[in-house]
Amino acid sequence: MGSFGIPLFPEQASTFARDVDALYFFIIAVSGFFALGVTVAVIVFGIVFRRRHAGEVGARIEGNLPLELAWSIIPTMISMVMFGWGASSYFHMRTPPAEALNIYAVGKQWMWKFQHLEGQREINELHVPVGRPVKVTITSEDVVHSLYLPSFRTKMDAIPGRYTHLWFEATKVGEYHIFCTEYCGTNHSGMIGTVVVMEPNDYQAWLAGGGVEGTLVERGQRLFQDLACGTCHLDTGKGRGPSLNDIVGKTVALADGSTAVVDEGYLRESIINSQAKIVQGYQPLMPAFQGLVSEDNLVALVEYVKSLSPQATTTAPAAATAPAAPAADPTKKK
Amino acid sequence: MSNAVAHAEAHGHAVHHDALQHHFETMQQQKEASTLGMWVFLLTEVLFFGGLFFAYLLYRVWYFDAFAEASRTLDISLGAFNTAVLIGSSLTMALAVRSAQTNQRSATVRWLISTIVLGCVFLGVKVVEYADKFEHHHVPGPHFISESPWAAQEQLFFSLYFTMTGLHALHMIVGVGIMSVITWMAAKGKFDEHYYTPVEMAGLYWHFVDLVWIYLFPLLYLVERHN
Amino acid sequence: MLDTLKLPERHYLNNGHGLKSWLLTKDHKRIAIMYLISISVMFLIGGLFAAAVRVELMTPEGDLFLADTYNKMFTMHGVVMVFFFLIPSTPAVLGNFLIPPMIGAKDLAFPRINLLSLYLLWVGAAFFFYALFAGGVDTGWTFYTPFSSSASNSNVVPTALGAFISGFSSILTGLNFIVTIHRMRAPGLTWFRLPLFVWAHYATSLIQVLGTPVVAITIVMVAVERMFGFAIFDPVRGGDPVLFQHLFWFYSHPAVYIMILPAMGVISEVVSTFSRKTIFGYSFVAFSSLAIAVFGFLVWAHHLFVAGISTYSAMVFSFLSFAVAIPSAVKTFNWAATLYKGAISFETPMLYAYGFFGLFLIGGLTGLFLATLGVDIHVHDTYFVVAHFHYIMVGGAIMGYLGGLHFWWPKLTGRMYSEFFSRISAILVFVGFNLTFFPQFMLGYMGMPRRYHAYPDEFQVLNIMSSAGAAVLGVGYLLPVLYFLWSLKRGEVAGPNPWGASGLEWQMPSPPPTENFKEQPVVHGEPYEYTPHVAREANLV
Amino acid sequence: MSGHVSPKSLYYSIFGALMVLTAITVFAAFLNLGAMNAPLALAIATFKATLVVLFFMHVKYSSRLTKLVVTTSLFFLAILLGEMMMDYATRGLGVIPPPLQ
Numbered sequence A: 001m002g003s004f005g006i007p008l009f010p011e012q013a014s015t016f017a018r019d020v021d022a023l024y025f026f027i028i029a030v031s032g033f034f035a036l037g038v039t040v041a042v043i044v045f046g047i048v049f050r051r052r053h054a055g056e057v058g059a060r061i062e063g064n065l066p067l068e069l070a071w072s073i074i075p076t077m078i079s080m081v082m083f084g085w086g087a088s089s090y091f092h093m094r095t096p097p098a099e100a101l102n103i104y105a106v107g108k109q110w111m112w113k114f115q116h117l118e119g120q121r122e123i124n125e126l127h128v129p130v131g132r133p134v135k136v137t138i139t140s141e142d143v144v145h146s147l148y149l150p151s152f153r154t155k156m157d158a159i160p161g162r163y164t165h166l167w168f169e170a171t172k173v174g175e176y177h178i179f180c181t182e183y184c185g186t187n188h189s190g191m192i193g194t195v196v197v198m199e200p201n202d203y204q205a206w207l208a209g210g211g212v213e214g215t216l217v218e219r220g221q222r223l224f225q226d227l228a229c230g231t232c233h234l235d236t237g238k239g240r241g242p243s244l245n246d247i248v249g250k251t252v253a254l255a256d257g258s259t260a261v262v263d264e265g266y267l268r269e270s271i272i273n274s275q276a277k278i279v280q281g282y283q284p285l286m287p288a289f290q291g292l293v294s295e296d297n298l299v300a301l302v303e304y305v306k307s308l309s310p311q312a313t314t315t316a317p318a319a320a321t322a323p324a325a326p327a328a329d330p331t332k333k334k
Numbered sequence B: 001m002s003n004a005v006a007h008a009e010a011h012g013h014a015v016h017h018d019a020l021q022h023h024f025e026t027m028q029q030q031k032e033a034s035t036l037g038m039w040v041f042l043l044t045e046v047l048f049f050g051g052l053f054f055a056y057l058l059y060r061v062w063y064f065d066a067f068a069e070a071s072r073t074l075d076i077s078l079g080a081f082n083t084a085v086l087i088g089s090s091l092t093m094a095l096a097v098r099s100a101q102t103n104q105r106s107a108t109v110r111w112l113i114s115t116i117v118l119g120c121v122f123l124g125v126k127v128v129e130y131a132d133k134f135e136h137h138h139v140p141g142p143h144f145i146s147e148s149p150w151a152a153q154e155q156l157f158f159s160l161y162f163t164m165t166g167l168h169a170l171h172m173i174v175g176v177g178i179m180s181v182i183t184w185m186a187a188k189g190k191f192d193e194h195y196y197t198p199v200e201m202a203g204l205y206w207h208f209v210d211l212v213w214i215y216l217f218p219l220l221y222l223v224e225r226h227n
Numbered sequence C: 001m002l003d004t005l006k007l008p009e010r011h012y013l014n015n016g017h018g019l020k021s022w023l024l025t026k027d028h029k030r031i032a033i034m035y036l037i038s039i040s041v042m043f044l045i046g047g048l049f050a051a052a053v054r055v056e057l058m059t060p061e062g063d064l065f066l067a068d069t070y071n072k073m074f075t076m077h078g079v080v081m082v083f084f085f086l087i088p089s090t091p092a093v094l095g096n097f098l099i100p101p102m103i104g105a106k107d108l109a110f111p112r113i114n115l116l117s118l119y120l121l122w123v124g125a126a127f128f129f130y131a132l133f134a135g136g137v138d139t140g141w142t143f144y145t146p147f148s149s150s151a152s153n154s155n156v157v158p159t160a161l162g163a164f165i166s167g168f169s170s171i172l173t174g175l176n177f178i179v180t181i182h183r184m185r186a187p188g189l190t191w192f193r194l195p196l197f198v199w200a201h202y203a204t205s206l207i208q209v210l211g212t213p214v215v216a217i218t219i220v221m222v223a224v225e226r227m228f229g230f231a232i233f234d235p236v237r238g239g240d241p242v243l244f245q246h247l248f249w250f251y252s253h254p255a256v257y258i259m260i261l262p263a264m265g266v267i268s269e270v271v272s273t274f275s276r277k278t279i280f281g282y283s284f285v286a287f288s289s290l291a292i293a294v295f296g297f298l299v300w301a302h303h304l305f306v307a308g309i310s311t312y313s314a315m316v317f318s319f320l321s322f323a324v325a326i327p328s329a330v331k332t333f334n335w336a337a338t339l340y341k342g343a344i345s346f347e348t349p350m351l352y353a354y355g356f357f358g359l360f361l362i363g364g365l366t367g368l369f370l371a372t373l374g375v376d377i378h379v380h381d382t383y384f385v386v387a388h389f390h391y392i393m394v395g396g397a398i399m400g401y402l403g404g405l406h407f408w409w410p411k412l413t414g415r416m417y418s419e420f421f422s423r424i425s426a427i428l429v430f431v432g433f434n435l436t437f438f439p440q441f442m443l444g445y446m447g448m449p450r451r452y453h454a455y456p457d458e459f460q461v462l463n464i465m466s467s468a469g470a471a472v473l474g475v476g477y478l479l480p481v482l483y484f485l486w487s488l489k490r491g492e493v494a495g496p497n498p499w500g501a502s503g504l505e506w507q508m509p510s511p512p513p514t515e516n517f518k519e520q521p522v523v524h525g526e527p528y529e530y531t532p533h534v535a536r537e538a539n540l541v
Numbered sequence D: 001m002s003g004h005v006s007p008k009s010l011y012y013s014i015f016g017a018l019m020v021l022t023a024i025t026v027f028a029a030f031l032n033l034g035a036m037n038a039p040l041a042l043a044i045a046t047f048k049a050t051l052v053v054l055f056f057m058h059v060k061y062s063s064r065l066t067k068l069v070v071t072t073s074l075f076f077l078a079i080l081l082g083e084m085m086m087d088y089a090t091r092g093l094g095v096i097p098p099p100l101q
């Protein structure tokens, strides 16, 4: 790809790429039209109406209301098209399909750490299968970073203290750049890596090749024991803390009268800073694990707690988002 | 604003007042310019504090319990006392402006001095409160100590508490400074019923400082006092 | 005709000699000249940092500077250019000099405050230089937390205080303009007879007084966090680092209009003068300035599309970002229409105006790419953004500023510069500029992130083009310094109105006397009157 | 040109009102009004602020321009608080807007 040896476009390696590029070309066309129109107009006027003798003055034209209206309304309407198209692709990019593969990414000065549910952990390298939606849950251990996959046309900031998400579906086997695009200090430009898109079989083989510590859930379970979470969180619900079975996807009532939906962000907050949201009927007894659990381990804990809600994590959300999936479909067919 | 006209020479008369600067045509124009300038300045102040208030609002919604807990450690009687003092100083300030308008020189000076005194009382109480915070290690940072389960988020509260009240106190110190100059000018008889803009401008500033406190008091001291 | 002209005997430049007569002056014109010198120095310094950035980026490896040094280079480049050069540029130099005469006043409403705001800029710059010599700062001009508040170990607080103080300078300038424009207009000069330059500055001032305080308090919050260990944005104690971004951009998006609106005001004056025609759709151009100022406050979070804001608010902010583009569109079309049936001549200021059209169009239109959610996800924080804002800030705002400087130089100094060299420089700037920054759009879409000290090899060709362009651009910017200095002694005497322009300021002698007008002018007509009759009176024929 | 001179009694009664309102705020803070505590406190504060602005700061008797400046500041303050809150308030709503679901 490219012209005169100068590359012009990054590779199109995800389902988003065509969509985003098409939108890009549309805006180029509109902009080109206006830019050329105005440029040609001012040049032509400059030649045709050039001053011919020193005392010449221009015609007295004060303005023209219909013209003013036309050139405010037409650009408004055109820009609404851009807005609508841009917004719909944004929604698409922000709505991971329910069946997406879950991968966790933790940014840290200056590296990317990825964890697969199967237990594989990697640094500055991310292996994903082709043709399957992948959802990456992102956070940071220190400052703000941003996970950027140019060939997939997507990026998302990694924010300390929070989970953010991005998703993509790779369409081409190959190796592509990973960049950190939020300035994060000295070695910001070194915080780069490679995303390796593999055939599903190769991916399975690759997954099988590692995971000495067991799957993410297993690691989480071990942590759960090591940190003695189970002393309070009994399955019976009779412990000092609420039972953690089947809570994901549900709405919990909080002590201050409000409610919260249990998702990964909520679980993370409940562990690291449990006092922020107190479950109704319980005391703020749970110690804050802030600083005691690294982001990597938190991810494992969260996955483990999620695994205690088997319906929610497999069937329930799929049902909830099922109607959205077909809506996303048209953009998927190439 | 006020210092733009601060060099004014006094004892004027309506036609061509000595306090009129060369680039203005009339006293009326000069006064209107100062008034507008002062109001625009206060407008910037509103947005200045606006940013802080938003931070406060957000964290209070997020960490209500922590804020309630931290707020209970503030001394409500000192806070209420200070509110009364500050409102009182607004009254004396308003009366000072009124005396200037009606050309009562000694009354102007008297009210201005009362305002300064009340302002200093407020600052004094603030010093007592701050000292108490230091003593109890309620200053956010490495030395912060709190028994409550919300220790971390309480630091957000105290950070905002110190920033907000600190900036407010800074405004008061500036105000007391300005007021001292104005009192001195008033004592020297630089103002009359045609020219009292500096007193009026100082007044607007002082009332604004009062306004900020009117919000700070319930937001900081009264987050949740029942139970 | 010009040989018969003489400089006036008494004018603001020779009314008082010695340093003290300058440093303690209350004359808006002298203050403007001091601003001119100050910001020119800052521009050269900022430009040197840019040159360093461009030299480093000629090769993919980070070989010339250490990564830390590079980070400090672009940070200080951005800080200097934004806070100490572009924000003060047109308003504090040209606005300061011209607003009083344009409205028939002797001075700004608060001359001492005007001087104070110059001093504040100096104090702010002093803080910045302290930070520079103490080892620099490496946060990027955006000071994002928690990097700035807890991770960086460079001189964040002095730099931030420098920006804070220069912000106060900016607030005071804006305040002064607002009051002056409201209260000091000559009899007969109604709002709709004001030059569009004044309208543009009025809108600019609104942003300055409304936006700057918010960034000031944000800086204070970062400073207390850094200095005292307070927690406001600290995620470890529950703070939200993204809150900083909201507060920062609440100011910094409107601030980009502080940079462009005054330049737009200049363009209105220049286009009208050099086509000898009234501005097409005067009231639309005037109101679009206000609309930009007000709408400009509604769109800040378009810098946060991938920063974890909610999907809904991203929609709203994207939508509003398109809305803010419309008034700019209106302005552009009206300028083009003004040329229609004009009597157009191409002296240097007009060349700059034409350059402005081309570059502002590209810069503004690429703003639409960024405002489009789907595209911004891809190009956010890549060189596409860098190219966008250089097109507007360097291509648009500086072209406008330089055009204005050439346009009013005879008024400022009483003398003409070399028309030959100034045209060369205008062309060099235009060509060099495009060579520097157009490749960056391609780099950005290719995916090259900004603030990168080293980059993958495939980006090198475009980077070399960009660096080559920067050298041309540097020469283009250096030339004016030379011929302007030359003109001070050798330039032809310009006379009060060398361009045959219609504004009130051209009725003063050049350079003007300290009090601007001997008699308070009274305005009877509309702005931009170019009838043959007026032309004759202005000695055009 | 002395501007509006308010009677002293007005100032004293405004002062009295402000003191009473302060007392009410403190008193109300000790009542358990559930979710209403904060809105009430803010409403009282706003009422007090209005009194100060209108009477102590003479806005009631000031030019239209002054009133305009006051409203402008409130307008932009509302933008600041409102638009930022909009982001935070809608973050919890998930990604798919209900109508599209």
Ligand code: HEA
Pocket: A030, A034, A035, A038, A075, A076, A078, A079, C142, C256, C257, C259, C260, C302, C303, C321, C322, C324, C325, C326, C328, C329, C330, C332, C360, C361, C363, C364, C365, C366, C367, C368, C370, C371, C372, C376, C379, C380, C381, C385, C388, C389, C392, C393, C397
């Ligand atoms: C003077 C400075 C200036 C100006 C005037 C603008 C003007 C605009 N900017 Fe720009 N911008 C910056 C300086 C500026 N910007 C800077 C410095 C940054 C990055 C900061 C950083 O991160 O360091 C930035 C970043 C930036 C972003 C964030 C990008 C990102 O980080 O991901 C966005 C997103 O929406 C944006 C949009 C716009 C828009 C829509 C306009 C509009 O106002 C443009 C309007 C003009 C036109 C549209 C052209 C004329 C119109 C026509 C010819 C008619 C045709 C029009 C239509 C069909 C609508 N800008």
Ligand code: HEA
Pocket: C043, C044, C046, C047, C048, C050, C051, C053, C054, C074, C075, C077, C078, C079, C081, C082, C085, C086, C139, C140, C141, C142, C386, C390, C393, C394, C398, C436, C449, C450, C451, C452, C453, C466, C470, C471, C473, C474, C475, C477, C478
């Ligand atoms: C008014 C604002 C302004 C101006 C005028 C400029 C002017 C220039 N800028 Fe910059 N720029 C910014 C505002 C501005 N910039 C901002 C806000 C950033 C973001 C910073 C951040 O990320 O935090 C940025 C970032 C930025 C980058 C990205 C760095 C990165 O992300 O890693 C680059 C890279 O090319 C760049 C280049 C240039 C160049 C080549 C010029 C040229 O136009 C400069 C030309 C001027 C001179 C060269 C000096 C004068 C001439 C001489 C002294 C002669 C001698 C010199 C030579 C012969 C070379 N700028």
Ligand code: CUA
Pocket: A107, A109, A110, A144, A145, A146, A180, A181, A182, A183, A184, A185, A188, A189, A191
């Ligand atoms: Cu991590 Cu940049």
Ligand SMILES: [Cu+2]
Pocket: C252, C253, C256, C299, C300, C302, C303
């Ligand atoms: Cu912006």
